[in-house]
Amino acid sequence: MPVEQREVAAEEVDLRLDRWFKRHFPTLGHGRLEKLLRTGQVRVDGKRVKAGQRLEPGQVVRVPPLDIEAPAPKREPSAVEEREAKDLRARVLHKDAEILVIDKPAGLAVQGGTGTDRHLDGLLEALRFEAKERPRLVHRLDRDTSGVLVLARTAEAARWLGEAFKSRDADKVYWAVVAGVPKPRQGRIDLKLAKLPGKSGERVAVDAREGKHAVTDFAVVEEVKGIAAWVALKPLTGRTHQLRAHLQAIGHPILGDGKYGGKAAHLDLPDAPKQLQLHARSIALKRPNGRVLKVEAPLPPHLRSTWAAFGFSARPDRDPFGGERP
DSSP, X not given: OOOEEEEOOGGGTTOBHHHHHHHHOTTSOHHHHHHHHHTTXXXXXXXXXXXXXXXXXXXXXXXXXXXXXXXXXXXXOOHHHHHHHHHHHHTEEEEOSSEEEEXXXXXXXXXXXXXXXXXXXXXXXXXXXXXXXXXXXXSOOOTTOXXXXXXXXXXXXXXXXXXXXXXXXEEEEEEEEEXXXXXXXXXXXXXXXXXXXXXXXXXXXXXXXXXXXXXXXXEEEXXXXXXXXXXXXXXXXXXXXXXXXXXXXXXXXXXXXXXXXGGGGSOSSTTOOOSOXXXXXXXXXXXTTSOEEEEEOOXXXXXXXXXXXXXXXXXOSSOTTSSOOX
16 A cells, blocks of 8 residues: 545544544545554655644645555444434434534543543434435533534535634624622633643643633622622633633633633532533524524523522523624
8 A cells, every 4th residue: 555645524623533534535544543643654745643633624734554454344323322322313413415403412532532532523324314424523521511512514614604603703602600700790811822842631720921812701690698699701712621711811710620720610619510600601603694603502401400509590591692692
């Protein structure tokens, strides 16, 4: 098998390199891929890269001779997989010829990785419906974040959706419950974020020199006696763990987020939530024809329990950012 030069397709925008290899060469083990990367045999646009490198359409991946076995025969899904597929289909919030919007449950990773066998990317066949091929991922949510997740049903939709998420044509609003009450009650967090080295998984921190531009608007919706607050968040950039890192940086970590907030993210109260209190509440997408698609995800059970415990209203009376409500 000779060296191949494969171009990244439009629908593969923002796909991790290791996931790209898993998609095209499913029998290539992760350890083997890491060795090929370390020795420079796998490159992107002629440059050495790491397994977590995010790909862009049009980039060229150098694939050396792999000498791998043919994929195993397709097997029938198990009863557990059938139940997961049924649950996923029940979570569809919007479906048309171009787009699917689902309500992602907390605890489900969007893509696989080391030690992550169960993930949304491996379940997308369940969301094919009448389409010729399975839908494509165009953006991500953290494993423990619930709510609105958009999928493209065609290659062309994946292209313009990818551009929409890079620009302000995708207006996202998140809800979170944080420790304490931010002051002022409404503002903007403009702090650069950089990925931290280490083997403990993806993690970022404020870094004014080496970090990438990251901006988040926030507004307090309701509070509980200065102890905690329901906050609406609007990320204007899309960095890894941006909301979690930004809120921790201003001294108000998201409740249940021990990774970033440590002990401060766990209140010493009988009904204090232990699970991450972050929900992708809504999205407004501007389509190429100029029309705007607005979709909203209901609160999941663990957040409904928090809302009840703290006495929050089910919905704000108005858009906390002063615009038209989604």
